[in-house]
Amino acid sequence: MRKVADRSIIEQLQQQIIKLQKNETLSAEQPLSIGLGTIEDSFPGNVFAKGAVHELISNSAEEATCTSGFISVVLGKLMPNTGYCLWISTVPRRSIFPNALKGFGIDPERILFVDAGKTKDTLWAIEEALKCDALIAVVGEITELTFNDSRRLQLAVEKSHVTGFIHRFRPKTENAVACVTRWKIKPITSAAGETPGVGFSRWHIDLLKVRNGKIGNWEVQWSPKGLEYPSTPLRVTGDDVSIQEIDERQIG
Template sequence: MNALRNSAVASLHADVWQADALAGAPARVLATGDAVLDAQLPGGGWPLGALTEVLQPPGVHSEWRLLLPALARCGSGAVVLVGAPLAPFGPALQAQGLMLHRLLWVAEPASAQRLWATEQALRCADVDAVVAWLHPVRAEQLRRLQIAAAEFNKLLFVLRPEQAQADSSPAVLRLWVGPASRQPNQPDHMDALAVRALKRRGPPLPHTLHLAARPARLVRLLAASQREMGHALDRTAACV
């Protein structure tokens, strides 16, 4: 009986997934830039042609740490920012691979206009990705964005406050993101991100992920710099 069941499950279409298993990715995905996070996402990355929601606590703006690696590699077209609460600092983004000529910032305070601009951007052939800060927003409005993202195969992120956790959403992926708690004797941990998967195509993720905020190359450079500084202090102390 078990062999028959396993055979039947194996023959299911890739779009069908079991609740106790992480879904595959019949559609394309884009790696997040963090192997720990990729391992917990269906297909191993951000879904293309689908809505991803990122929820954050009040006053927290960790979206660039989380999304920048993928936005920098998502293509050569425009990356549209709709309703960003703070002006993007272009030189810092360019230093991490997101070229300034690709950025398009739509500064619109009204919710209805933000929704309209987001949908129009998704329908634009020259746009590779859309990042929209939307609040308040209803489930049916998000569904329109999900449909547009799927129709035009765009990378879509919607940023919302953490209080929206209780709201229904058509997003295929919902994440809560915030600063990780500081751990003793782990100085590199102080800039890490805590990520919880609120919704994904697969079993619930029972634990919080901790992602390094600094790129691996920067971590190595900082560590080498600290070692060199320590050696210099040792030499100075020896000469006193």
């Protein structure tokens, strides 16, 4: 009996802390899971933190692609039918193929790509975009992010409740920033199958930091049905794209 009372007190205190942190999306009022599965359990309230800035770090082109893939998966959940997202990059690096975004459940025409020239301009554009509450999410591709800059971005989203993703490609140091999470996503070999072909792609997701939550790492498989958490290596099912199938629809 005594223990139950204690727990309710702790819960109340947690709610107060969350309120003090002005992170309303984390409050118990709208505990709507966005459908990412187990990963969301790491966040306070078991809900993916919307209206916050997430930091993702990648160190190679392959990792960057998987990171973009993970961002696209989350975006697909955040903006299923309406809304716009800004995808801001420094000029020589943007390489998203819009046609592929459709596979992640995003209408590519609802993503506005901005090529801002210099890092300074990119940061400015990201901040301006994060302040704009008409957007659903903002993806920023930059290399370096100082602590002060990350504070500015975090302050911007606290007012506007836009979700921000800062994708840092090959940063010099993994310095501390004020973002609520830090992710690293790597490709891993897909499940061995009976039929030839590459099958569904698999990623190793590392959640290295999460404010008020539990860090963790997962191996996930991305299929058109969504993120799956295979405990054992899955067998590749028959409905993936195999050589024979592609052979049949050779296009001339």
